[in-house]
Amino acid sequence: MNKPAPQTANYNSADAPADASARRAVPPVICYPNDSLPVADLETYRKARGTAVKTGEVLVPARDAACFEVPAGHFFRISSVEGPQVGDLNLWNKNDLAERFYSGKSRALHGTHITTGERMWTSFPYLRPMATIIHDTLGWYGIDDFGGSVHDVIGTRCDPYTGNLLAGNQYHYCCHSNLTRALADHLGVSLAEAEPHVHDVLNVFMCTGFTRDTGQYFMKASPVRPGDYLEFFAEIDLLGALSACPGGDCSSEHSSDTASCHPLLVEMFAPEAGTLKDWISPPVNQYDGSHGR
Numbered sequence: 289m290n291k292p293a294p295q296t297a298n299y300n301s302a303d304a305p306a307d308a309s310a311r312r313a314v315p316p317v318i319c320y321p322n323d324s325l326p327v328a329d330l331e332t333y334r335k336a337r338g339t340a341v342k343t344g345e346v347l348v349p350a351r352d353a354a355c356f357e358v359p360a361g362h363f364f365r366i367s368s369v370e371g372p373q374v375g376d377l378n379l380w381n382k383n384d385l386a387e388r389f390y391s392g393k394s395r396a397l398h399g400t401h402i403t404t405g406e407r408m409w410t411s412f413p414y415l416r417p418m419a420t421i422i423h424d425t426l427g428w429y430g431i432d433d434f435g436g437s438v439h440d441v442i443g444t445r446c447d448p449y450t451g452n453l454l455a456g457n458q459y460h461y462c463c464h465s466n467l468t469r470a471l472a473d474h475l476g477v478s479l480a481e482a483e484p485h486v487h488d489v490l491n492v493f494m495c496t497g498f499t500r501d502t503g504q505y506f507m508k509a510s511p512v513r514p515g516d517y518l519e520f521f522a523e524i525d526l527l528g529a530l531s532a533c534p535g536g537d538c539s540s541e542h543s544s545d546t547a548s549c550h551p552l553l554v555e556m557f558a559p560e561a562g563t564l565k566d567w568i569s570p571p572v573n574q575y576d577g578s579h580g581r
């Protein structure tokens with residue numbers, strides 16, 4: 289069977305106006321200059337972390353997901369333990385699942401990938417920091433020659449619907465399904481009730497970018513190795529779900545059982561009382577919600 293040519297950006301240079309070069313030469317401006325974002329007080333967080341004791345851990349099995357809870361003012365760490373593995377992270381306000389991680393706005397505020405000092409922000413109408421990254425052992429990676437970097441907020445999560453659309457298959461261990469099963473079990477609800485709560489993720493340890501020629505989303509082998517970790521401060525009471533992606537290190541494919549996969553470890557830590565000094569859990573966004581009426 290003849291395969292159709294892959295679809296790429298359909299740019300038609302024949303339509304270019306006479307001043308096309310001048311229009312293209314206009315320099316970009318940053319959409320959301322983030323110098324007015326409230327700055328995370330990393331020094332206080334790290335001092336408190338220095339006093340913290342471990343309160344629990346969850347081992348997320350390969351090609352599966354698990355839930356965990358972290359009270360506001362505590363810490364959690366996601367570690368690579370047995371081999372290179374990426375994780376798809378969902379976070380909710382533990383007390384109100386309507387408030388959840390907003391990947392798109394976190395991307396608009398911080399960039400395509402997030403690292404130390406940057407935050408995971410919640411959905412409208414709350415829009416407040418829910419978790420702050422305080423340590424990233426892959427912070428050295430930066431942006432590589434392909435435009436790739438680590439811990440993206442550009443991918444969504446691998447899911448069985450896209451797999452079915454592109455390949456016609458029925459695969460049940462994509463991150464979307466893993467997160468759905470884990471949340472259903474944690475809340476004691478049906479899969480149908482749990483599924484709408486699953487949302488676009490933080491791709492922990494995943495190395496991704498956009499190709500310069502076609503603008504397509506790409507992935508490449510994650511630089512993560514056992515011992516690497518990403519550590520967070522919980523700004524609000526959190527319910528988390530982490531999936532150990534069936535793509536493994538995402539060097540070749542996902543949405544199948546082909547890749548070599550490993551578990552991921554989540555550990556929770558509580559700081560000594562009083563060590564967070566004046567820190568208070570951030571209030572919800574102060575927009576009045578009247579929308580012009």
Ligand SMILES: [Zn+2]
Nearest residue numbers: 446463533534
């Ligand atoms: Zn996945």
